[in-house]
Amino acid sequence: MSIHKKEIKKITTHVLHAMKLRGEKISMLTAYDYSMAKILDAAKIDVILVGDSASNVMAGHETTLPITLDQMIYHAQSVIRAIDRALVVVDLPFGSYQGNPMKALDSAIRIMKEAEAHSIKLEGGAEVVESIQRILSAGVPVMGHLGLTPQSIYKFGTYSVRAKEEAEAAKLIEDAKLLQEVGCFALVLEKIPAKLGKIVSEELDIPTIGIGAGPDTDGQVLVTHDLLGITKDFHPRFLRRYAELFQVIQGAVENYIKDVKDREFPNEKELY
Ligand code: KIV
Numbered sequence: 085m086s087i088h089k090k091e092i093k094k095i096t097t098h099v100l101h102a103m104k105l106r107g108e109k110i111s112m113l114t115a116y117d118y119s120m121a122k123i124l125d126a127a128k129i130d131v132i133l134v135g136d137s138a139s140n141v142m143a144g145h146e147t148t149l150p151i152t153l154d155q156m157i158y159h160a161q162s163v164i165r166a167i168d169r170a171l172v173v174v175d176l177p178f179g180s181y182q183g184n185p186m187k188a189l190d191s192a193i194r195i196m197k198e199a200e201a202h203s204i205k206l207e208g209g210a211e212v213v214e215s216i217q218r219i220l221s222a223g224v225p226v227m228g229h230l231g232l233t234p235q236s237i238y239k240f241g242t243y244s245v246r247a248k249e250e251a252e253a254a255k256l257i258e259d260a261k262l263l264q265e266v267g268c269f270a271l272v273l274e275k276i277p278a279k280l281g282k283i284v285s286e287e288l289d290i291p292t293i294g295i296g297a298g299p300d301t302d303g304q305v306l307v308t309h310d311l312l313g314i315t316k317d318f319h320p321r322f323l324r325r326y327a328e329l330f331q332v333i334q335g336a337v338e339n340y341i342k343d344v345k346d347r348e349f350p351n352e353k354e355l356y
Contacts, residue, residue: 095130095171097203097225097269103130103302104291110270110303112173112293113311116142116159120308121166129170131293133205133305134160136175136235141309148234149178153191160199173227174201178235181206181215188215192224205272207233209259213266220267228263230256231297232275245296247276260284260292272305273297275322296322 093099103110112131115121116138124132138159139151153176160174174195181188192204203225206212216226231246240246247253256276263271270291273281278298285292285301294301306323309315313328343349 092168094169097171100130100171100270100291100303101289104289110291110293112303112305113308114138114141114305115163115166115308118162118166121163121170124308125167125170130303131305132163132167132170132172134163134172134174134201135307136177137307139177141307141315147237149237151177153177153180153194157195157198160195160201164200172202173205174199174203176204176206181219182208182212183215185214185218188212189218189222192219192226193222196224203227203269205229207235209255210262213262216263216268217266225269226267227270227272227293228260228268229272229274230259230263230276231273234274243275245275245277247280253277253280256280257284257287260288264288264290273301275320296320 100110110130112133113124113129114133114135114137115124116134121132134156136148136151136156138156139145139148142159143151143155145151156174156177160172164172176188176191176195180191188206195201195204204219205227206216207229209228209230216228219226232243234243237243247256253276257280260271260273268290270293271284271288273284273292273294275296278300281292281294281297282300291302293303293305295305307315310318310323311326313325314330314333316330340349
């Protein structure tokens with residue numbers, strides 16, 4: 085008797101392009117570990133981002149800057165082990181690609197080889213284009229990231245909405261076209277006016293994935309821990325919380341503590 089494993093249609097960069105062509109929105113969420121990635125993949129998320137937001141969410145840093153390439157590879161390895169369907173994109177961390185195309189290529193190759201990831205993402209436009217080209221020359225798919233770029237927080241000083249002024253909006257459009265021209269397969273647009281999100285998405289052939297960039301980007305991305313209400317005290321306008329898991333988990337843990345203290349756990353049925 086032969087066992088037929090159900091064929092799973094894997095999401096590739098080509099599938100994302102086809103989704104844009106037929107007007108089907110792309111869903112993307114972050115994951116940094118095996119258990120969460122397993123849940124997202126089972127829910128049929130299209131793209132999983134192993135974001136450098138792991139620096140905040142997993143490690144408790146104030147910014148994304150401290151996370152290292154080794155740490156990103158560890159997170160990516162854990163996520164990749166869980167995935168049957170989603171496309172996995174891994175962030176190149178701060179300091180692993182800026183200003184040195186050969187270093188950028190080495191960093192991207194380490195992620196692809198050691199984590200067996202599917203693609204990488206990096207922040208910036210014209211200033212990182214040589215790094216992008218070098219990575220692409222090795223056959224590694226690259227996702228761009230424009231608008232609010234958290235790795236440059238100390239340059240901008242705030243996490244406020246970007247490209248509200250005409251000159252900055254024009255530069256963003258120019259950068260977006262450049263990233264498409266050199267071969268990026270998609271582009272994250274973070275915290276920009278919805279009108280600009282629409283213009284960029286209409287002008288590009290590659291898919292745009294927005295976070296705080298309005299409803300007209302080709303897809304949406306959120307940090308999973310924000311969407312699930314695991315992170316507390318973070319309420320930007322663009323964030324919709326689909327659960328309040330901080331309270332749910334805290335309640336469960338409080339019940340467990342009470343049962344232990346009251347000698348209610350374990351009971352007769354829970355022992356050998
Ligand atoms: O690191 C991250 O989570 C990201 C998303 C906010 C797009 O880059």
